[in-house]
Amino acid sequence: MTEQTIDPGLYASMEYRCIGPHRGGRVVAVAGDPLDRNVFYFGSTGGGVWKTTDGGQSWRNVSDGYFRYASVGALAVAPSDPNVIYAGMGETSIRGNVSRGDGVYRSDDAGRSWRHLGLAETQNIGEIVIHPHNPEVVYVAALGHVWGPNAERGVYRSTDGGATWRLVLHKSSKAGAVDLSIDPTNPRILYATIWQAERGPHYMSSGGEDSGIWRTMDGGETWQELSRRPGLPQTGVYGKIGIAASGAKAGRVYAIVEHEYGALFRSDNYGDSWSRGSEDRDLRTRAWYYHHIYADPQDADVVWVLNVDAWRSIDGGNTFSVVQVHHGDTHALWIDPRDPQRMIMGDDGGAEVSYTGGASWSTILNQATSEFYHVTVDNRVPYRVYGAQQDNTTISVPSRSNSGFISTSEWYTVGGGESGYIAVKPDDPDIVFAGSYGGLLTRYDARHRL
Known part of the structure; x- marks a missing residue:
């Protein structure tokens, strides 16, 4: 020929x-509008930010034409102004086919338009938290490059809505921040976890001497390491750690810890000391892909751990039971602080909304993100x-x-x-x-x- x-x-x-199929793909970032009960957002690992205005019955993309990269690793809606949304690019569930991002984007009109705020070399962002009363104060957990060392890692803070950034917590060029939680009872208190991890063509390294738990009591100006506080493993290597401060009880913090003697841990004194909870291995399988934890905003004893299954405890983390969702490999959860029955879950099958505390969920067969x-x-x-x-x-x-x-x-x-x-x-x-x-x-x- x-x-x-x-x-x-x-x-x-x-x-x-688009010819479909309209069944969802992996989602590791979700958020809800704190005022409008029908509005939710999710960040796809390959399709940008999507929005629903009808409680998950239909979704539409709101980032096309604005984002230069498609992988979204973190998403947050400002509690004091739901028009303000921050999106962190590049996921931190670092599979061998992980996609990088290019920093942080912001919307001031509930997703209708976006502008880039920098931090492009962070590449992979695990979490974003916004001050509950000031949408201009925002913190970013930047893991950094997946395939090798780089300087742009750790916790970044902006006090001017992302116009400028300051690196307020940095451990090393081979370890970055992967999770971040702000204390709803006192927003000057934040907890961050640092993860030393690296992907190679034929290997995955999770854990190292630079991994650990950190706390600030002054809005990020100074930080104290909590990794060896009483109750936590005193020797050995830490891996990936998920962290969640309770809004229902001042001082309560939950952590899910990858370690030889890992478990779920709970503190009732702001991380100064810890007690050991569930050691169920099903909560901690493939930590590099999961290890996400969320505290119920109104019941201090209710805590969620996301893994292959979605797990919920009602006794302060001592025992857990599975909550049925439409798809396995769960990664992200947003719970409405005013109504914990209202939530959105992100997993490898897409995003699903619940108004019943997880008893029922909206369909995942309406998202063109596979x-x-x-x-x-x-x-x-x-x-x-x-x-x-x-x-x-x-x-x-x-x-x-x-x-x-x-x-x-x-x-x-x-x-x-x-x-x-x-x-x-x-x-x-x-x-x-x-x-x-x-x-x-x-x-x-x-x-x-x-």
Whole structure:
């Protein structure tokens, strides 16, 4: 076959259009409007910031055209002015396919427009907290570069709404801040966790001498390390740590700790001493991917730990039970300080809203944020598109539909799994081969659904 040249003018006016599937992808950042009960936001690890105004029944992207990168690692709405939103770019659930970001963006009109505030070389941001009474005071937990050392790591503070930043907590060029919690009873008190971690082409290192827990009592001017306070492990290496200050009881702090003798820990004196809670390993599996903890704003004994499952304790962290959600691999939770029954969860399947404290959740089949490792097409007219979705199944969707829109009834899985390639038989598009982990190879016959 001889090479053919196609006139670019034939496709110059063509535009991309979304063909789905509208099932959610990984979400590690969520937030809610403190005043409007129907408004929530989530940050996708590959699709920017999304907003709902109907309690999760529908979502729309609000960052396209403003963001230069797509991966959102942190999201916060100002408690005193819900028009002000900060987004931190680049996730800190550092899979081998982690995407970097370019610092912090701010919206002053509830997501309608955004402007970049700098900190581009932080690349991966784990948390953002805003002063409860002043939207111009904001703190950023910057993990820094995933693949090697860099200087732009630690806790940054701005007192002018992001116009300028000051690095107020810095441990080293190989360890950055991954979590941050402000005490709702006294916003001068904040807790930060530092994580020494690095990804390489064939390895993942979590933990080191620079990991630990820190506290400030003066809004970030000075910090004290709490890592070896009574009750916490006194020797050995710390890894990733999640931290949460309770708004229901002054002085109460929860931490989920990666360590040889790790567990859930609780303090009732601002971190000066700690008691050991649940040691359940299911709370601490794959800490580098999870290790997120959230305190109920009105009940001091209710605390959530997010891992493969969503876990909730009602006895101060001593025992936990699973809360059912639509998808596993849970990463982020926002609980309404005024009504703890109202919340939003982020996981590998998208974002879901609850008004019942987790007893029921909105659908995740309405978010065009799915992440695909590989895609291919067949030879039909019109053709179908095939892909392997992260933490989900393979799927085939049509490139167009005779019904005027592409519905879920026209989707189907084709075997294999999230990591595999898909190959369609050239002379019979109903025969599809798909791979997955461990050398799995499947053959699917769409004609007979076998």
